Amino acid sequence: MKLFTSFIALILLVSCKSKQEKTNPIEEKITESVYASGIIKSKNQYQVFSAVGGLVKDILVTEGDLIKKGDAIMRLSDITARLNSENAKIAADYSSVAANADKLNALKIDIANAKAKMENDASLLEKQRNLWNQGIGTRNELDQRELMHTNSVNAYNAAKLRYNDLQQQLNFQSKQSQKRLEISNTTTGDYTIKSEVSGKVYDVLKEKGEMVNTQTPVALIGDANGFIVELQVDEYDIARIKIGQKILLSMDSYKGQVFEAVVEKINPAMNAQTKSFTIDAAFITPPPALYPNLTTEANIIINVKEKALTIPRNYLIDDTYVMLSTKEKRKVTTGLKDYQKIEILSGLTSKDVIIKPL
Known part of the structure; x- marks a missing residue:
């Protein structure tokens, strides 16, 4: 067995x-190559953010629209902002120098009165001194005249200081209120969200009545025709990547087909979280139709x-x-x-x- x-x-x-x-x-x-993955992006593609928070009042564009730089994309409800702007205007008008002319005129009158009294006291003091030199009058009378003249001089100077202080204060308050009005008007303008570039609206990410904040994009805009490939390359392979290298691309949208591109730009900063570098590539043989954020896999050809x-x-x-x-x-x-x-x-x-x- x-x-x-x-x-x-x-x-x-x-x-x-x-x-x-x-x-x-x-x-x-x-053929030796480096693997990379990424997405298709339109040239100058960017996400539109709002500078302020609020409710969407009107959406002024739809997906596929061609727009110019500065065109309005959507408007937010700005009732509070407009009320704040009106309050700022009221405050600016109230704080203006022209609105406070009566206060300045009152101090001018005080200065004129103080000056007249000072000049009168100076004349009386001069007369008292002449009498004293002639042996007429007492020393106490002369001292009283000198004290009254000194007090009137101080009162005159104090009146001028009060006028200057009020004038500076009014100028400061007027400028400050005017700046607040400008800031308020600017903020009111922020409730209309505008495009920073000319191009095509690829996506509108908010609907009428939705809440908008400053951290969430409201739209996606980019060039109407030009597209680039944005690839992520592992830090282990980045030293082998050079400008001008050929790339073979495959996409789920075009199964079984291979498209050619070329390395145009290597971003020198590594993403610390993914330990990868961003590579921009331009199509040599692009597909017949492209859309932002399509996924792609690529082989960057190092040597043949x-x-x-x-x-x-x-x-x-x-x-x-x-x-x-x-x-x-x-x-x-x-x-x-x-x-x-x-x-x-x-x-x-x-x-x-x-x-x-x-």
């Missing part, structure tokens, strides 16, 4: 060995060799060796590689037979 079991095991072992896959290195074209000795990548052992059909483990030097095959620079010929590792 033991002999029979051993015999069966030997047959199975020989059978497995006989079924082990074999191949020969072959000479063919090999028309005649290369290649083997399947899964025949390579530890990235350095292959196993010959004679059970010899041979070291090889590799070159270009794609997702299925790898170039052999030395160590094998097309006559060698290699087996796939188990």
